[in-house]
Amino acid sequence: TISPLDDMGLDITRSAGSRIDYHTEYEWSDALRGKMKAVFGIDNFRLCQHGVCNANMDRRDIICVMPTGGGKSLTYQLPALFVSGCTLVISPLISLMNDQILHLREAGVEAVMFTSSTSKEEAREIDNRLVAMAHGRSGSDADIKLCYVTPEKIAKNKAFMPLLEKLYKARKLERFVIDEAHCVSEAGHDYRPDYQKLNVLRKVFPKVPILALSATCPPKVMQDLMDVLQMKQPLHHGDRAGVDGTVYFTAPLYRKNLHYSVLPKPMSHKEMMNAMADYIMKHHADHSGIIYCLSKKDAETVSEDLSERRIKTGVYHADIGDSQKETLHQRWRQGLVKVVCATIAFGLGIDKGDVRFVLHHTIPKSVQGLYQESGRAGRDGHDADCVLYYRPQDFTRLSQLTVQEKGSRAKIHDILRFAQTLTECRNILFAKYFSSSSQISMSSWSTEEKGALEPCGHCDNCTRGSDGFVRRDVRLPAWQILRVAEVAQQTGKRFTINQLASVARGRSSGTSSAASKGKGKEKAGMDLDEIAGGAVELSNDDVEALCVDMLINGYLKEEYHSQSYGINVYVVAGAKAVRLSRFSREDIEQGKGPEMEYCFLKKSRKKKGESIKSHKKTQATGGESLEANGLKRRRLTRS
Ligand code: ADP
Numbered sequence: 244t245i246s247p248l249d250d251m252g253l254d255i256t257r258s259a260g261s262r263i264d265y266h267t268e269y270e271w272s273d274a275l276r277g278k279m280k281a282v283f284g285i286d287n288f289r290l291c292q293h294g295v296c297n298a299n300m301d302r303r304d305i306i307c308v309m310p311t312g313g314g315k316s317l318t319y320q321l322p323a324l325f326v327s328g329c330t331l332v333i334s335p336l337i338s339l340m341n342d343q344i345l346h347l348r349e350a351g352v353e354a355v356m357f358t359s360s361t362s363k364e365e366a367r368e369i370d371n372r373l374v375a376m377a378h379g380r381s382g383s384d385a386d387i388k389l390c391y392v393t394p395e396k397i398a399k400n401k402a403f404m405p406l407l408e409k410l411y412k413a414r415k416l417e418r419f420v421i422d423e424a425h426c427v428s429e430a431g432h433d434y435r436p437d438y439q440k441l442n443v444l445r446k447v448f449p450k451v452p453i454l455a456l457s458a459t460c461p462p463k464v465m466q467d468l469m470d471v472l473q474m475k476q477p478l479h480h481g482d483r484a485g486v487d488g489t490v491y492f493t494a495p496l497y498r499k500n501l502h503y504s505v506l507p508k509p510m511s512h513k514e515m516m517n518a519m520a521d522y523i524m525k526h527h528a529d530h531s532g533i534i535y536c537l538s539k540k541d542a543e544t545v546s547e548d549l550s551e552r553r554i555k556t557g558v559y560h561a562d563i564g565d566s567q568k569e570t571l572h573q574r575w576r577q578g579l580v581k582v583v584c585a586t587i588a589f590g591l592g593i594d595k596g597d598v599r600f601v602l603h604h605t606i607p608k609s610v611q612g613l614y615q616e617s618g619r620a621g622r623d624g625h626d627a628d629c630v631l632y633y634r635p636q637d638f639t640r641l642s643q644l645t646v647q648e649k650g651s652r653a654k655i656h657d658i659l660r661f662a663q664t665l666t667e668c669r670n671i672l673f674a675k676y677f678s679s680s681s682q683i684s685m686s687s688w689s690t691e692e693k694g695a696l697e698p699c700g701h702c703d704n705c706t707r708g709s710d711g712f713v714r715r716d717v718r719l720p721a722w723q724i725l726r727v728a729e730v731a732q733q734t735g736k737r738f739t740i741n742q743l744a745s746v747a748r749g750r751s752s753g754t755s756s757a758a759s760k761g762k763g764k765e766k767a768g769m770d771l772d773e774i775a776g777g778a779v780e781l782s783n784d785d786v787e788a789l790c791v792d793m794l795i796n797g798y799l800k801e802e803y804h805s806q807s808y809g810i811n812v813y814v815v816a817g818a819k820a821v822r823l824s825r826f827s828r829e830d831i832e833q834g835k836g837p838e839m840e841y842c843f844l845k846k847s848r849k850k851k852g853e854s855i856k857s858h859k860k861t862q863a864t865g866g867e868s869l870e871a872n873g874l875k876r877r878r879l880t881r882s
């Protein structure tokens with residue numbers, strides 16, 4: 244897994260991980276916990292909260308990426324209570340601030356907010372209090388601990404900066420907190436020009452540490468964020484220990500009201516729409532939900548086709564006009580629109596708590612993306628479903644679409660691995676993914692922070708049961724697939740993943756966009772008996788899944804070719820191929836070659852109401868009986 248900062252060519256693995264370990268007890272730890280309980284009523288730190296609080300108390304520049312609802316606010320609100328000065332929080336939305344101020348005041352914390360909607364009198368009072376602080380005149384009880392402002396305040400309000408300078412000179416300006424920090428980046432979806440002006444903070448107040456908070460921070464956004472806020476550079480390889488570079492934290496959050504599952508995606512668009520409509524009607528007939536689609540076009544088509552199936556949909560993507568977006572939000576809140584079909588542009592500002600389901604029409608570009616987008620469900624804490632519709636061949640489209648994005652290949656492998664895993668808890672998969680993409684290894688999390696690592700007990704993988712999948716030795720079919728890929732390569736042919744699967748099964752690919760010059764028949768005419776000792780005896784779905792497994796494990800790899808219409812992505816023998824292909828079929832049948840097992844989804848056991856595979860069932864029957872034969876034969880061979 245590539246961590247965001249690896250992508251930037253930096254290595255900060257050791258800046259906090261082992262050089263300065265913020266995940267241990269410090270002299271202030273007991274006091275932190277005491278106040279956390281007394282003021283906020285919270286017993287235990289969650290995820291990386293303790294680490295961030297420690298780094299905060301240590302006056303470091305910090306980037307903290309935690310999902311929405313993770314508890315980012317505590318990471319600055321709690322340390323703010325331990326210092327004499329004021330913590331300035333920059334937040335994009337007044338509604339977000341209102342919430343925070345209300346909570347803080349309830350807890351007896353001196354917090355104010357200073358925005359365009361603040362009245363003159365209020366503004367004057369806040370002003371007076373800050374000036375009094377700067378002059379050391381106020382009693383410490385009256386001191387403002389937290390001051391919330393919109394970025395406009397920094398960018399446009401002439402009187403505010405001098406006030407901050409007064410505080411700064413009096414050493415009463417403790418920290419800048421930039422909430423929703425991804426808004427600084429034009430590469431993000433929530434870009435706010437005023438955030439760019441925050442650049443001034445480091446220039447005018449170089450000694451004030453910065454804490455940047457976000458739930459979404461892809462590498463490009465992180466680079467922008469560090470540039471704009473002029474955050475200290477993370478350590479480079481070979482740097483001396485103990486320098487004060489930015490510390491980076493990231494953590495997933497287990498939300499027990501979210502029920503994750505991955506469902507097989509039907510082959511045809513029509514079947515897919517039927518399946519989705521059935522699913523919504525059966526489980527969420529009167530609920531609000533979001534369907535995330537890969538492209539604007541997809542979002543529009545899905546919306547149209549579902550509304551034909553009597554579901555009240557709306558569309559949201561980057562090309563929808565501002566007023567239309569506003570109308571959609573309104574209609575959604577009023578319940579006139581039930582399901583928003585959207586691209587990932589639909590994000591910030593979804594203040595709807597009762598989203599009962601988030602469906603992914605196609606696998607998203609990364610595990611992070613899946614996590615963020617599905618995380619918009621169930622914000623009110625009530626049960627919600629997160630369903631990912633997956634079919635292996637979507638890999639091709641996703642790869643084509645993201646070919647220009649740095650690091651996209653590794654990210655796609657990660658999401659494919661997530662989608663194809665049938666046996667491990669989805670929440671643990673998330674936790675592992677996020678901890679490996681962070682500098683903080685799981686082992687350095689404290690026990691309380693590791694709480695997230697118990698199997699959730701209610702995702703598809705936790706509830707599947709051992710009869711929901713078959714674990715098989717796949718050496719032979721993998722060897723056959725590889726033979727086909729290698730011979731194709733030798734004869735100048737190129738196959739996409741589904742073409743490879745279908746050719747290996749002895750079927751023509753049936754796709755006109757085939758890379759070889761010949762028609763489907765000629766491709767099917769590859770003499771499988773000669774090349775691979777026969778066709779692969781597994782169903783189409785299983786062979787495609789196996790191809791993906793071979794891809795993410797290095798037996799196959801992507802090859803990119805530009806065509807007149809764009810880049811096409813084929814699969815060819817990968818770096819590990821020789822480990823398998825150097826054996827003969829006889830060798831493989833005798834159990835030689837690398838250990839290779841794969842868990843296949845068991846198809847005979849369909850849940851009621853899942854019309855998803857009804858059509859495919861007939862298609863796959865032939866394959867399944869062959870599959871059984873194949874299994875028997877392999878067993879015979881081995882005994
Ligand atoms: P974020 O800003 O990351 O979206 P918030 O800071 O608004 O999340 O916190 C979300 C909710 O979680 C709040 O109601 C907060 O009180 C609660 N919370 C924060 N930390 C903890 C914790 N360690 N244990 C229990 N609840 C917590």
Ligand code: MG
Binds near residue numbers: 315316422
């Ligand atoms: Mg927040």
